[in-house]
Amino acid sequence: MTVTRQDFEDAVAAYWGVKQAQIEQSLIKEAVGAGTAGAVRGGKHFDAIAVLLAKFFLEAGYPPESIRIARSQRLELPGYYRPQKQWDVVITHENTLVAAFEMKALGGPSFGNNYNNRVEEALGSAVDLRRAVLADLYTGEKPWLGYFFIMQDEAGSRRPVKPATGALPVEEVWHGMSYQDRFALFCERLMAEQLYDAVCYVTSSAADPKPTEPVPSLDWRHFSAAITARISYLKELGLPGHTRQAVGGWDAVWPGARAQGGPAAL
Template identity: 70%
Template structure:
């Protein structure tokens, strides 16, 4: 008797009930969910109940707040929801507590904010960062370079290590999400210091918002991160602004869904590793 060919990819996912309808799957995480998570970052909207539901559903060791602080709880939970909805085992998804440290090359390991693994594959790792002005609106000048160096260092370190024996599955996927506080201090032009060599002309007259927009464009263009989302927002006006079309939430969420579908076509997650 001839055995039927095993299902793979989208057919396989559908047979498991994970993608019953393409449109439904694409809308599992909505624009409103995103805007609510940003509002929760500023403490404007209470999403504690939804965050608790997702945190309780994902892997062990996630009882605490996310590494970046409780401000990012709602966003971390929202990112986890993409993978929960796609049928990844809860133990594969980590948004706080233990299991967030990943091997590097220039250092032994580094903690990320959201980590999704399956078997030997690093499905996704997310870095969640923000830059605010503080009480005197001077936090931008104090912390701008730190944010640049943190994001570069994290990604370059992991990418350099992204080969066996550390990451022997499919190539790791990295996402970067950044919130710039929208205040006069971040919108004002910043002076360029005089030095022995000139800088690119485009940097002159830029604000911190403009500088970070250009920085995020380059992170994505140079494939330092697989996808980048850059928004501006504030406690007084939490509705996110997306100054760069290609770095908006629509592109970011589409890239996450594409990563999930790509791995599904390769048979990830595997049937024999899913909970019964």
Template identity: 65%
Template sequence: MAVDRQDFERAVAAYWGVKNTQNEKSTLKGAVGAGTAGKVRGGQHFDPIAELLRQFFLDAKFPVGSIRVKVSDRLELPGFYRASKRWDVVVTYEETLVAAFELKALGGPSFGNNFNNRVEEALGSAVDVRRARLAELYPGERPWLGYFFIMEDAPGSRYPVALDQGAFPIPDVWLADCCSATGGKPCGLPNRKKLHGKSYQERFGIFCERLVEEQLYDAACFVTSSAEDPTPKELFPKLDWQHFSAAIAGRIAYLQGLGIPKTEAS
């Protein structure tokens, strides 16, 4: 059965269920404190999303062993600027990297602590594979990269973020409407000595759009959600589940037209 919208929403809800369960276990064991650290360090919280993506390729008759979703499956891919890097879902067939997915998240209460890390991770992973392709480390069809991101929907991710004025002006695209209207000068919001930038939700959406526009990733899905209300919110139309799933289906159809994977008839 083809993956549908309900499958997607169930997977996002399951993501929060796994995170909360891991946090409770971590707190009971005293291994880490409550909060984001406890939830993230447990791992496996993206398993429902990984299984959702895996289903696309199972439906397309890719061999089960070619679809890697667990660390034990060997998820490392060679790079140009480093020996290798572990991705979250990897699909291979003979010499072709059919698809590789990064699955990432950002939660509160302090969204700013890891925001830049997530940006740098996404850029570094994609650039490394793209350059490795030029070095003929992926001799089959051009590698296809997907990026899936969940940001916790909370006041800290929705509200404008204060920005310091640096040596050069900050482009308007990153500024809240009030500061953009004043030509990049502090506006009337609290803390008037600082510029007010777009929220973390808005900023990450712009970032993901540019990842695809610059062809660093072939498709990106960016949603906001929370444990209290797990229904995914898609703030950027081109980054919604419909576009993301259509891009995956398009990749599969392209390869099928080239006889990948080989069928019994071929």
């Protein structure tokens, strides 16, 4: 049972509180020891997306103790410019950081209030960890980083924004861009500079939660393919060393799941 496009759309809808795949979410949280919804890092809005990302690794056979989606599960990772930083979803196995994900959003009505904060957060998290790798603070296989971002789709995020007049002129490309356009370019540059290994950038709203993917290379198809490629790469190197199916399939992770209409129903 793979992670599907419908799983992705349901998770984005759940961000807006519109739709909840409650049975599967609660089963995955129980399987990885994440406890209640309120314990998940990022608050209830990102619960379903954290669960969606966890599902990739549960399906691939990673033991529940390798998957962290709750604050109580120790989401902190070593940094270089600071001792540590708390990520949103962390998968470790033996001495390898299998994957770490940041999940962020930008909403209105005043998009400008938090736009720079979101940019600085994404840059700071990646640069800090990448530098820590160079300092040999991560001793296993090279860490893999993912970034999932939701931009609220409304008039304010679609409207062109004029850069402020500063001491020196801004790069020409920024003129005439909306906040949606600005963040699309930002995410493309994150990938071009290899600060993140995969980025998913979507626009959505409570009124119309079905996600729109403005940049083809940053869509869900590419993001999920990158996660799957990471899992396959480590599998060739012997991680995690067994598959979930080899030790009893989903029932071994979620006892009674079939009877409850859980993953087997997908």
